[in-house]
Amino acid sequence: MKREVPMVLALVFAIIRIGFELLQPMIAWEFAPGKTVFTRLSFSLTFMSVMGLLMGxxxxxxQHINTIRRKREHWVYSVWLLIVLYGYAIIGLIWGPDSNTFIWIYDALIVPLDSTMFSMLAFFIASAAYRAFRIRNVESTILLVVAFIVMLGNVSIGEMIWSSEAWLGGFKGIKDWILSVPNTAHARALSIGIFLGAYAAAIRVFLGLDKKYLGGTD
Amino acid sequence: MAMKTLMLLAAEAEAPLTKWGIFPNVDSAVFGMFFGIAMIILVYVMIQRARAGLPIPEIRRIPGMEAFEEAVGRATEMGRPVHITNYAEDVGDYDTWAFWSYLAHVAKLCATYDTRVINTNTDYLTQAVNEEIIKQAYLEAGRPDAFNPDDVRYCSPWQFGYTMAVAGIIAREKPAANFLIGYFYAESLILAEAGALVGAIQIAASSATSQLPFFIAACDYTMIGEEFYAGAATLSKEPVIYGSVVAQDIGRVAFTIIIIIGAIMNTFGNDAMIRLIMF
Structure with missing residues (x-):
């Protein structure tokens, strides 16, 4: 029963969801004035998210109280995490999410931290590109040449070396062709495969063939 | 005059709300429904053939799938943990369903080899299911006491908050194997580079086409696109599941034929195929 009930529920809700997404009479059906099934489903999702947030x-x-209690390595950071976590929540609860203090903490701390982390991507791209572009075989040589052309097509020095007014549209013309023809063709082929794979994965779950969400490895 | 009035009225009339009276008036509503039904039938038929022992097409081996055991074995030899994450997808997403197959497999391997498995999460509901899957894997391996709930971690619902937390965990815990499996966004390269910096063997599987180049550059093995879903199916080791992968491949061949015929027809000025797909 522990396994059968969730499987039956998955199938029933899949059928309901497909019906309420694809069939107009079901989409428009109101079980009470102004209330469609989707409004009710949205409400239950909000409820689940709030409960989930509490679980998180x-x-x-x-986890962090255990780290502090057992004095594991870097336990001081766990103390700091708990202070920030509950401190920010208390400020929000007392003064409200529209208060100047709450907004200031967000603007002065979270936004710069977020931007810092995002900007680190530039350095990571450089180190990953260095490893990927090292010439080892034919594939990595093609990757290096194509990446070089695309980079030159994107920067002004590429325009200075080979103008877009010239034959083939210069580096910019070749870059545009690479991105819009072979690159798009491959991306679309991948997208079709992904769509079909996702579809098959969904069917496996709905038909009860894939039961990993119930726990267990078989 | 009457004809002109009728034409003007027809031009001003609102577009119909439905197609065939039941389908919403959006692109591909009817085609999508029939395609879906065809896929369900195809999956069912292929599974029945596999169950009956009838021949079904072979599935090629995916190199990344064979590296799972090697990666966990390496972590065991080095006495270091294994890290696995699927980043952001929630419990209702098919990427998460596919991820659970990988998680169950990795957790079972880790439990068997007595290696720590660290799972980081950004979705609280997914984390609850992940914890249950890992706990069950340890139970099946006969080591329920080795399961540590503190290793199934909720980090942050914020993209870069999560990224900072995971990069920190990777730097501190130094996992010997890093599995990045699921749908990723801009954090993909930061996570993969964090793993590369600590010398972890890295296996990525993703359906996020925009992040695949980063994974290919930074990881040892990358399963791209549909390999991610096919790999999840083959992990179950149940031959009937192969049927759904074969159905997926047949669907792809059908799509290729439709594209070729549509391209030829459109080249000669006939857009019937496009109208059929968009209906």
């Missing part, structure tokens, strides 16, 4: 909070607190 409990997990995070439990």
């Amino acid at each position: 909070l409990i997990n995070l607190s439990r």
Whole structure:
């Protein structure tokens, strides 16, 4: 029963979801004035998210309290995490999410931290590109040449070396062709495969063939 | 005059709300429904053939799938943990369903070899299911006491908050194997480079086409696009599941034929195929 009930529920809700997404009479059906099934489903999703947030909070607190209690390595950071986590939540609860203090903390701390992390991508791209572009075989040589052309097509020095007014549209013309013809063709081929793979994965779950979400490895 | 009035009225009339009276008036509503039904039938037929022992087309081996055991074995030899994450997808997403197959497999391998498995999460509901899957894997391996709930971690619902947390965990815990499996966004390269910096063997599987170049550049093995879903199916080791992968491949061949015929027809000025797909 422990396994059968969730499987039946998955199938029933899949059928309901497909019906309410694809069949107009079901999409438009109101079980009460102004209330469609989707409005009710949205409400239950919000409810689940709030409950889930609480679970996340409990997990995070439990894990870091354990770290502090057992004095594991870097336990001081766990103390700091709990202060920030609950401190920010308390400020929001007391003064509200529209208060100047709450917004200031967000603007002055979270936004710069976010931007810092995002800007680190530039350095990571450089180190990953160095490893990928080292000439080892034919494929990596093609990758290097194509990447070089695309980079030159994107920067002004490429325009200075080979103008877009010249034969083939210069580096910019070749870059545009690479991105719009072979690159798009491959991306679309991948997208079709992904769509079909996702579809087959969904069917496996709905038909009860894939039961990993119930736990277990078989 | 009457004809002109009728034409003007027809031009001003609103577009119909439905197609065939039941389908919403959006692109590909009818085609999508029939395609879906055809796929379900195809999956069912292929599974029945596999069950009955009838021949079905072979599935090629995916190199990344064979590296899972090697990666966990290496972590065991080095006495270091294994890290696995699927980043952001929630419980209702098919990428998460596919990820669970990989998680169950990796957790079972880790439990068998007595190696720590660290799972980081950004979705609280997914984390609850992940914890249950890992706990069950340890139970099946006969080591329920080795399961540590503190290793199934909720980091942050914020993209770069999560990224900072995971990069920090990778730097501190130094996993010997890093599995990045699921749908990723801009954090993909940061996570992969964090793993490369600590010398982890890295296996990525993703359906995020925009992030695949980063994974290919930074990881040892990358399963691209549909390989991610096919790999999840083959992990179950149940031959009938292969049927769904074969159906997926047949669907792809059908799509290729439609594209070729459509391209030829459109070249000669006939857009019937496009109208059929968009209906």
